[in-house]
Amino acid sequence: MTLAPESNPKIQDTPPFRIPLSEADRAFLAGLGATLRRYAPHETIMRQGDDEGRAFIIHSGWSCVHTDLPDGERQIIDFPFSGDIIGLRAYQSPSYISLTSITKLIVFEVPAKALTAAVEHSPRLAGTFLSVAARQRAILVEHLTNVGRRRGAARAAHLLLEIGTRLGGDGQRLASHYECPLTQYDLADALGMTAIHINRILKDLRELDLLSFRHRTVDFINLPATKKFAGFNPSYLLLERI
Amino acid sequence: MTLAPESNPKIQDTPPFRIPLSEADRAFLAGLGATLRRYAPHETIMRQGDDEGRAFIIHSGWSCVHTDLPDGERQIIDFPFSGDIIGLRAYQSPSYISLTSITKLIVFEVPAKALTAAVEHSPRLAGTFLSVAARQRAILVEHLTNVGRRRGAARAAHLLLEIGTRLGGDGQRLASHYECPLTQYDLADALGMTAIHINRILKDLRELDLLSFRHRTVDFINLPATKKFAGFNPSYLLLERI
DNA sequence: CGGGCCATTGACCTCGGTCAAGACGTGTGG
DNA sequence: CCACACGTCTTGACCGAGGTCAATGGCCCG
Numbered sequence: 001m002t003l004a005p006e007s008n009p010k011i012q013d014t015p016p017f018r019i020p021l022s023e024a025d026r027a028f029l030a031g032l033g034a035t036l037r038r039y040a041p042h043e044t045i046m047r048q049g050d051d052e053g054r055a056f057i058i059h060s061g062w063s064c065v066h067t068d069l070p071d072g073e074r075q076i077i078d079f080p081f082s083g084d085i086i087g088l089r090a091y092q093s094p095s096y097i098s099l100t101s102i103t104k105l106i107v108f109e110v111p112a113k114a115l116t117a118a119v120e121h122s123p124r125l126a127g128t129f130l131s132v133a134a135r136q137r138a139i140l141v142e143h144l145t146n147v148g149r150r151r152g153a154a155r156a157a158h159l160l161l162e163i164g165t166r167l168g169g170d171g172q173r174l175a176s177h178y179e180c181p182l183t184q185y186d187l188a189d190a191l192g193m194t195a196i197h198i199n200r201i202l203k204d205l206r207e208l209d210l211l212s213f214r215h216r217t218v219d220f221i222n223l224p225a226t227k228k229f230a231g232f233n234p235s236y237l238l239l240e241r242i
Numbered sequence: 243m244t245l246a247p248e249s250n251p252k253i254q255d256t257p258p259f260r261i262p263l264s265e266a267d268r269a270f271l272a273g274l275g276a277t278l279r280r281y282a283p284h285e286t287i288m289r290q291g292d293d294e295g296r297a298f299i300i301h302s303g304w305s306c307v308h309t310d311l312p313d314g315e316r317q318i319i320d321f322p323f324s325g326d327i328i329g330l331r332a333y334q335s336p337s338y339i340s341l342t343s344i345t346k347l348i349v350f351e352v353p354a355k356a357l358t359a360a361v362e363h364s365p366r367l368a369g370t371f372l373s374v375a376a377r378q379r380a381i382l383v384e385h386l387t388n389v390g391r392r393r394g395a396a397r398a399a400h401l402l403l404e405i406g407t408r409l410g411g412d413g414q415r416l417a418s419h420y421e422c423p424l425t426q427y428d429l430a431d432a433l434g435m436t437a438i439h440i441n442r443i444l445k446d447l448r449e450l451d452l453l454s455f456r457h458r459t460v461d462f463i464n465l466p467a468t469k470k471f472a473g474f475n476p477s478y479l480l481l482e483r484i
Numbered sequence: 485c486g487g488g489c490c491a492t493t494g495a496c497c498t499c500g501g502t503c504a505a506g507a508c509g510t511g512t513g514g
Numbered sequence: 515c516c517a518c519a520c521g522t523c524t525t526g527a528c529c530g531a532g533g534t535c536a537a538t539g540g541c542c543c544g
Contacts, residue, residue, distance in 0.1 A: 089482065093482055123362030130330070144319060144386045148389045194534085235338070
C-alpha cells in the first residue's frame, strides 16, 4: 500500500474494518493502490457534482458527508468514523455527496474501481464490504427516521447517543462522556434544524438533567433517561460479522 | 426458480434488474431457491424486529419500506419499485425495517444467505447488486435531504417527481401524468409530516398550477416550474451500468 | 489588539401540528 | 336496492415548535 509523503509511517496500513481479514485479503487490499492521506480541518475532500474516481475509508478523525443545496444550505448525511467507507460503487460517476473534514482527518484513498475489483476478487472482501455497507444503510435509515419523526430535543439526543456509541467501536459500548468537536451548526445541518434552535434545545436538555454539550464535550447526566427520551435502541449499530 | 402455488406462470422468472445479466448468472439466480410470491394490498410482509432470513426483490406493484416507532407512528423509508432489493445483507439478523404492500404486490423472495452466496459466486452479480444498492443509497440520501432541508410544498413535489421518474424505468424519463395509489397518509409518513398538512400542501400545489394529485392520479401541470420549485435533479436516479 | 467563528438570548412570526367536524366513495350486509 | 360503516379527503380554528432577525459576548488565533 502506497503511503503519501505526508503520512506517518507509524499508522497501521490496513483499513480498520472491525471485521477480521485474512492475510491474503490484507495483501490484496494493500496492492490496490490505496493511499493514506491527511487532511487539515475544514477541507473539502470531495465535492458533490465532481466526477469522482476515488473511494475513501476513514482511518481516524471527524468528518461529514453531506449534500449541498442550491441556496447554499447543506444536509449532513453522516459523520463517518473509523472503518466507514465512502464512495463504494460500481464505477466512476459524478458524486452526489460531498465529504468535508471537521478535525484533522486521515483516510485511505482508493480508486473506486479498485474497490470494485476487490469485490470481484475476494468473496470474503465482498462480504466485508456488504456488511459495512449494510450497517451504514441502517444508520442512514435511522437518521431519516430521526429527522422525519422525532421532535427537536429527542432528535438531538438521539444523534449524540448514536455518535457516543459509534465512537465505542463495536457499536454496543456507550461511554457517559466523550469529546465532540462538532459545532452547533454541524448538529443543525445534520438534524434539519437551525443552529439557533439547536442552541435552545441543548439548553433544554441540560435543564432536563439529561445531557450537557458544552466546550466540545458531551456528558450524559442520566443515560437511561436520555435513551428513553430519545427512543434510542443501538441494535442498528451492530456490525454483523462474517 | 421455484414458483409459489399462487403465482402466475406468465410472469417472467428473472428479477427485473435493469442491468443485463449473463445466461450463467440467470441460471445461478434461478437456482438460489427464489420464490415468486403475491401479496394482497396492505399486508405486512416483513416486520421490524423479526428475525429475518429473507431478502426480497420487487417484481411489480407498490409497497413501502418503513420503520416503526414505539408510539405507533412510522417513517416510510422508500417506495421500492421493480428491481429494487430489500434486505441485502451479510447474514440473518433481526430486521430493522418493515415491508408492507400497498397494492397487490409480486416479489421474489430469496433466502438472504442465498444473496450473499450469489455475491460470492459471481463477481458480475456482485457488481449488479453493488450498482442497485448504490442507487438505493443515493435515493435514500436524497430523501433525507428532502425531509431535512426542504419545506413542505417543495418536499411533496420532490417526492412525486422522483416517483414519476422511477416509474419510467431507466431513471431519466418523466411522464407528465401517472397513476399513484398512495394515500395522503402514505405521503405524510414518507415526508415526516401529517396527512392533514399534506392535504393543504396538495391544495397549494394545485393553486400554484404546479401539479395536481387527485383520484389516485398525479398530473404535472407545469413540469419545468415544478422541477425548479422542488429543486429536483434526477441525476441521482441513474442506474450505473456495468 | 482585532477579526472571525461560535455560542447565547430575546422578540417576533410562520409553518406545520392538533383537534374537531363533515363530505365523499365504495364495499358489505340486510 | 338501500343503509351503513369505514377509509379517505377536506376544511376551519387554534396552538406550539421551530425559524428569522438582531444584538451581544466569549474565545482563539493571527
